[in-house]
Amino acid sequence: MVSLAATFGRGAMTNHWRDIRHADLILVNGANPAEAHPVGFRWLMRAKLDRGAKIIHADPRFTRTSAVADTYVRIRTGTDVAYFGGLINYVLTNRLHHDDYVRWATNAGFVVKDGYAFQDGMFNGYDREQGVYNTKLWAYETDDEGHARIDLDHPRSVLNLLRAHYQRYDPDTVARITGIPREQFLQVARQVGEMGRPDKVMTIVYAVGLTHHTTGVQLIRSGAILQLLLGNMGRPGGGMNAERGHANIQGNTDHAISWDILPGYLRIPAPRQKDIKAYLDESASIKQHPRAVNFFGENYRRYLVSLLKAWYGDAATKDNEFAFHYLPKPAANASWISIFDQALRGKMQGIMLSGMTATSIGPDSNQVLQALSNLKWLCVMDPFATTSSEFWQAPGMDPAKIQTEVFMLPATHWIEKDGSFTNSGRWVQWKDQVLPPEGEARHDHWILSELFLRVRDLYEAQGGKFPDPVLKMALPYANPRKPELDEIAQEINGRDLRTGKRLATFVDLNDDGTTSAGDWIYTGHYPEEGNLAKRRDGVQDPARNDPSGMGFYPNWAWSWPANRRVLYNRASADENGRPWDPSRPGIAWENGTWVGDVPDYPPTTGPGPDAPLPFIMTGEGVGRLFSNAVADGPFPEHYEPIESPIANPLHPEVSATPAAFRYDERAGRPNRFGTVADYPYVATSYRLTEHEHYVTQNVEHLVQLQPEAFVEVPAALAREKGIETGDRVRVSSRRGKLEVRAVVTNRLGPLDVDGRTVYQIGIPIHWGFVGINTGQHWLANALTPFVGDASARTPEYKAFLVNIEKI
C-alpha cells in the first residue's frame, strides 16, 4: 500500500481486527465489512455495543454495513478525497486537531522548499511529454547537515500549506462534488472533530472501495492525513485499517509477489543503480531530523545483503556485491495491467497463473482475452478450471484462431498443505496439513520448484542467456524438488551463518554476509525455540493470555514486525511516555521500561524532549502530512474518475489526474473510454457475502445462495426506464456489456452532484463462463477501463460510465 508507506513508512493495516473494539468513532469508507468481512465486522459491532462507539458509513450503496451504522452517507463513488478533504478543512478551520500530537509526531512544522506550487489542478514539476511529475521537487528546505528546517509559523510550513490546500474544501464544495448534503456533511464533521481530543480515538476502516480508483493512493492518504491531525495513529482503537480481501494477500505482499519490491518492502533495483551503494542512495530513506531514528533507512543494507545471502548463498560474496547484479532490473512498470498491455503489444510470450485468473479479474476482460490469445503459452495452476484456463473456448472465441498453447495443472487446496497465512492485521498464523493432495494434484510450490530445476537442467545441458542466477540459486532443502514449507519458514526467518542458529530479531542481521534472512520483517517468527506462528494462547484464558487486557494476545500466533500488534504505537503515548488515554494504553514508560504492546521504538530508549521521534520508519521521524512518495501530488487533491459524468468543479480544465496511466493511449491503441453523452450512468462493482472473487463459482451451497448474475438499479432510474426487478437488462460501457437480470433497489439512490442528478448502478462481480452455473457467462470486468492509478497502477474498478437498457 503505497499510500500508507508514503505517510508512515510501512504499507499495512496499522492495528488489527480485535483492536477495532477500542474505537469511539469508526469511519468506514470504500468498504462493506458486514458483508465482505462478516466475522471481522464483529469487532466494529463490539465497539458500538460495548462502548457506544458510532459508525459512519460513507458508501455509494446502502449495504448491510450501512444498516447498522449510526450514520449512512451516500457518496458518489471515487470522491472520498473531497469527503476527507472537507473533514481536514473542518478540523483545521475550527482548530480541532490534536495540537501536541501534531507538533511532535507529524511534519506539520517542516518547511517546504520554495517553488512548491499548486494551481488550477496542477502541482509544480509536471512533465507533459511523459505525463509524470518530478516528485523530487516536493522537498523540504534543508540545513548544512541535510536536516529539514522546522518552523511551524513559516508561510511554507507543511501545516500552513495544508491549511491553504484544503481551504477550498468547504462544505458546499464537498456537497457539490460528493453529493453528500451540506447539513449531513457538517453533522459528520462535528463528530469527527471531537476525535482530536486526547481521550477520544477514531479508526478508519477501508478496503478496495478506496484502492481501486485512478486516484486510489490519494483517497487513502487523505484519510491518513486526517488521522494524523486527530492524533489517532499508533493508538489502540485508532489507525488506518485496510481490510485485505483474500486469505493471504498480506503475506504474499510481504514476501513480494509484486513487480516493484523484494521481500520486506525493499525496492526492486532500477537499471541506473550500478551497485548496492547506488541502490541504497535512491532507496533507503535519509535522516532528515536530528532526532529521527530512520530505522529502515539505516538498516536497509543489512536487510538487502541478508536477503541476497538467502537467495544466492555461497555465490553471494563481498567481491561480487553479494550477487546484486543477479537481481533483474525492470525498465518500466511491470504490474498487472502492464503484463496484459505487453501481451497486447506482442511482447509477452508466456504467463504462469497460480491461483489467479486473468480473464475475470480484468480490467477490460475482452481486451485481456485478446492479450491471452497473443501469447505463445499459458500455464494455469489451480484446483479448478478457471476463466483463464478455458479462455480459448470462452463464449465468442474461435479456438481454431488461437495459437496459444495452454497447460492446466491441477494444484492442491490450502487445506492440503501447511504453512502460514498472514491476515489483514499482520498476524502470521500457521495451519496444519489437514488432507493429503487429492488425486494427481500437486502443491504449487512443488510445481514451481520442479519447473525451475528442469530449466536449470536445460541451462546446464545447453547453455543460454546469463544462466548464473538460475544455476547458482541456493535451494538448501532436503529435497529441492519438494521443499517443505517449514524449511522455507526457517529460511525466511534467517540465520547467523557463522553458528547456523536461527535469529530471534532483525536487529541481529548484518550487512557483511554473515547472516541470511529471506524477509527481515519476519525475522523472529521462527527463532531457535520454534515456530511462533503456531502459538495458540487465545481467548480460553484471557487473564493469562492477554495480561494488558487490550486484546493483544501476544502468544497467539505472531505478528510482524517483532510480534508488535499495533504499528507506530510509540505515538499512543505523549512525549513523556504517558498514554494519551490511560484507559486505552498502547505502550507506557514505567520504571525505566516500556510496558504494554511490543514498542514500535528502541525498546530501552526512554521518552522526553530530547528522545528520538515516534515514527521510526521515516527519515523525518514523524508521520508525513506532506509526502513526496506519491506520484500525483504531495497533498491529495480531488480528481474526477477517468470516466465521469461531470467536469471537476475545482478545476474543470484538469478534471482527472494528469498522472493516471492510460495504457491504450500510451501503446497507440484506440481510446476505449466513454463519455457521459453515450454512457450517462456511473457504475461501481463490488463483491457479495457469498463470493470470494471467482473461486466460489465452484461451491454448491454458495451458488445456491447467489444463483444468478444481476445488477442493482436505483428505483428512480428503473421507473424512468420501465425496468422492474427480474427484467433482463443490458449494461454497456465503451468496452463491453452484460446482459443480466435487474434488481430494482433503494440501496442505490440519485445523487445531486454539481447541480445535476447522477445515478449509480451496482455491479456485483463473480460470474463467468466456468463454475457450477455455466450459463452465467457474463464478466463484470468486461465493463471496466484499462487505466492505472498514478502511483500504484491499480485499475479503476469502482467508478466508470455505463448505459442501461431493458432488453
Add this chain to the structure above:
Amino acid sequence: MDVSRRQFLSIGSAGVLGGSALGFDLTESVRIKQRLRIEGATLSHSLCPYCAVGCSLIAHTKKAANGKTELLHIEGDPDSPVNEGTLCPKGATSLQLAVSRRRVPHPLYRAPGAAEWKQVSWEFALDRLARNIKASRDATFVAQDADGNVVNRCEGVAFAGGAAFSSEEGYLATKLMRGLGLVHLEQQARV
C-alpha cells in the same frame, strides 16, 4: 432437537436425507450424523481460505477403510482472538471448497488451434513447460540495456499468483521467479 434450515440443507447435500424425504425421522438422523462426525476423528488446525480476517478453523478428519483421509467437518476455533469460534457463510462452507467433485483430476494440454483439452502426464507437461520457459527467457532476456546498464531481466514471461498461497510458497515463488529474471510479477494485492 430442532432442525434449522441450514442443518436441513446440510443433511440434504450429505445424502442422508435421500430422494423421498417425507416421513423421514430428521431428528434421529441429525443425532446419528453428529455422533458419527465426532467419533474417532482427528482434530487439526487450519485457517479460513477466504477473506483476510484470518479466522481459525478446526478440521475433523478420519481415515476411511480404504486408507483415504476423509474430511468430516470444519468449524470455527473458539480459542481464536479473531473469530472466537464464529464463521461466515463462506467459512462455514469451506468444506465444500476443500472436497469437491469439480477438481481438475489430471494435467491437461491444449495444443495451438485445438478445440479440445487432451489429458497428459505430469512428465509431459513439466518437460514441455520447462522448455517453453527457457525458450522464452532466452528470446526475451536483456543483459544490458541501451544505456549500458547491467539489467539481467527476462521481459517476455510473467508470473501472477498467490492469493491463497501459504506465505512460504509465496516467498519461494518470488525467489524462483526473480531467479529466472522475471520482472513481471504480480498477485492479488493490486487487483
